[in-house]
Amino acid sequence: MNSADLGRRVGVPSTALFTDQYELTMVQAALKAGTAGRRSVFEAFTRRLPEGRRYGVVAGIGRVLDAVENFHFDDEMLAFLRDQNVVDGPTLDYLADYRFTGDIWGYPEGEVYFPGSPILRVEGSFAECVLLETVILSILNHDSAIAAAASRMSSAAGGRGLIEMGARRTHELSAVASARAAYIGGFDTTSDLAAGFRYNIPTVGTSAHAFTLLHDSERDAFRAQVDSLGRDTTLLVDTYDVTAAVRTAVEVAGTELGAVRIDSGDLLLVAHRVRQQLDELGATGTKIVVTSDLDEYAIASLAAAPVDAYGVGTQLVTGSGQPTCSMVYKLVARAVSADPADPLRPVAKKSLGAKTSIGGRKWAARRLDADGVAEAEVIGTGPVPPELAGRQLLAELVRAGEVVAREPLDAARERHIASRAGLPMSAMQLSRGEPVIPTEYV
Template sequence: MDAALMPATASTASTALLTDRYELTMLQAALRSGAAQRRSVFEVFTRRLPDGRRYGVTAGTGRVLDAVEAFRFTTPQLDWLADQHIVDDATLAWLSDYRFGGDIRGYGEGECYFPGSPLLVVEGSFAEAVILETVILSILNYDSAIAAAASRMSAAAGTRPLIEMGARRAHEQAAVSASRAAYVAGFAATSDLQAGFRYGIPTTGTSAHAFTLLHDSERDAFTAQIESMGRGTTLLIDTYDLAEAVRTAIEVAGTELGAVRIDSGDLLMLAHRVRRQLDDLGAEKTRITVTSDLDEYAIAALGSAPVDGYGVGTSLVTGSGHPTCAMVYKLVARAASDDPDAPLVPVAKRSAGAKSSRGGRKWGARRVDQDGIAEAEIVGTGPVPRDLADRQLQVPLVRGGEIVGREPLAAARQRHLRSREQLPMSATQLSKGEPVIPTEYVTRSGHAG
């Protein structure tokens, strides 16, 4: 089975305590008031994009599905909640049988999004939906931030491949999630073996400076690597003198050497020098990979350099300055009463300032012009206008508690490429700006609101 389609199993670690305490105290109070079983609709959205960003990227959806499936309270967890007096016995009894039995719809993984986009809609009883808030937000906020940075980097790189190599710059589990998100948004490979094992992402890597320093000479190090990995390997050439390293590399490996890597210095200048030297030595097909604190701006600046690929670490796993997306999980509709057949009524936070929200279960669609280029994000409640019926962005993810939206990472990767290509060309400009398309709200009557 494709690694990206592997379901959570009984041995999967419980995600139930990846939550804030107030989720459970709200649950306890709602159980006592009798409102816990009211049908409710929660929505994940962001009020704004990170400063200067032109679009966002939905990522982590597959991980959310795994987390929802593994959201089961174990006996040790329940015992701990009891020992800490976090909730009462009635609530503990309810939690012991918890299984999410509602519905979830959302933007397909890899899809671009904008302020107000209803990225995830969770519908069920208040009790079963409210306690998913923290784990859902923690996944979507981080993964989408990494994917947005990765998308900007892959757009800047063009056809040149990108390697994710930030495992040593992040929490060990966050590093795995970052690899996955980066792959969705266009990276070709990762250095993180756990990400490769868990998600089927191609892995790559050869040696660090320590390997060269271990040996008595650079020649000895290169010889050992070639004998071990073959002539197609990548030699790290900036431990000592760069020009001497290139000469030694070709002497040892011959003109069939796969690639060289430059990890420090003025990469633009050094890439030109190394390319010229490799060509003079007859190694025209030997590729040049550059690393060293790259971000999307550095990658764009190297666009005219004779570089064949990039390795990106720190900037990627920190979201290139924006490590979260400010996504929120808000109640937008609830049943009018405790009656199971009661209609839903919109609810919304009406406080002053920028933290108000819009009520009602929403759909999202993208209007395009006659050339197929996106011109607006349409968010509405009620019936979808006929002209947007085939432009809806939400897909079924969970139905009646059953996961229905799992897909291979390759599908999310292709969706992102199609979605980004549909945006106006200015979307991938690295200069700061407003969202590349506006968000328009449509009322039940079909009019803009």
């Protein structure tokens, strides 16, 4: 692994307690019953997409690999579990030596997915697989929700710049993960320096209204910023009067002014007026950046406005109304012993309503129509049909406990662009609807 694979992996803590207590108590009971070592297959999937969404976006795979690699119990953690009587002595002994030694296959990061898609398949003993459930789901559910929102915003932006700026609207660690997921989904930059430091995402930022209010006049504030950051900076022009501020900005920075930012008002109307004013002042190359509680619908409504970039915060880091993907992690196959030669047997939860699962170790492929456009997500447990052999979606991620599929974040970003482009055009519609392609089981 090198720095291009993940950015800086600084001070990565153990992830072993990012879990629910019942994962450990299940292991305790299975150890006592002699079933903990049974070969098992778990799959992460969602039974449905969030309401109104046409496709999902896989994000967080790289973080899942980190979590699996760093899932181990140190002495302090074991002492906590002992003091709280969470599990018994034999289980503590098992946890003390725990390292995941199984295999993981999954959809590559940035790929789109649909209901039933086996996004992650985890194989190993029951005990080592079940312990990973909570941390895997917490990462995939969060990151995939943010990436899906980002993808919708990216589609609505139509190639214009997108700045992730939601760090002040969520938990500090969620902010870093959100910036990473947003970059995969199509955002270009982030305001969060921790995300830039850890994942090599380009960072941007200039000033807030407080900087203007600090100075005796708007002219003084603009001059201080230009003197410090250069003429190519972005000046915030809506603290007082926008028209006066734009005139002052060009007087201070000259026609080489990089950009102006608008953070309030009727953005469509104000953007047109500012563009006309900038052009009349000779600042024809000065860009316009708009912010102010944007989501994909607001971005789409500004398609006719002379806007060069959008800054998005709250709606992005909260999944634009869909903060989770409702993914689950289910046992779908298991053997009757720990013997590697023992065949796997399909198992599945049978329940009323929409919570029934389909058993068996699954493969997935995307069938294309004659024009090369996706027409179905095909999922099966038997042999892969020859015509789908080259369209399989799961990639090997972990082999015998060792990560084998690290990649630069830009690879996931590029994959998403290509994957989304391969969907029917109706996938880009923001109106509520069903998944853009059906899921077929064979």
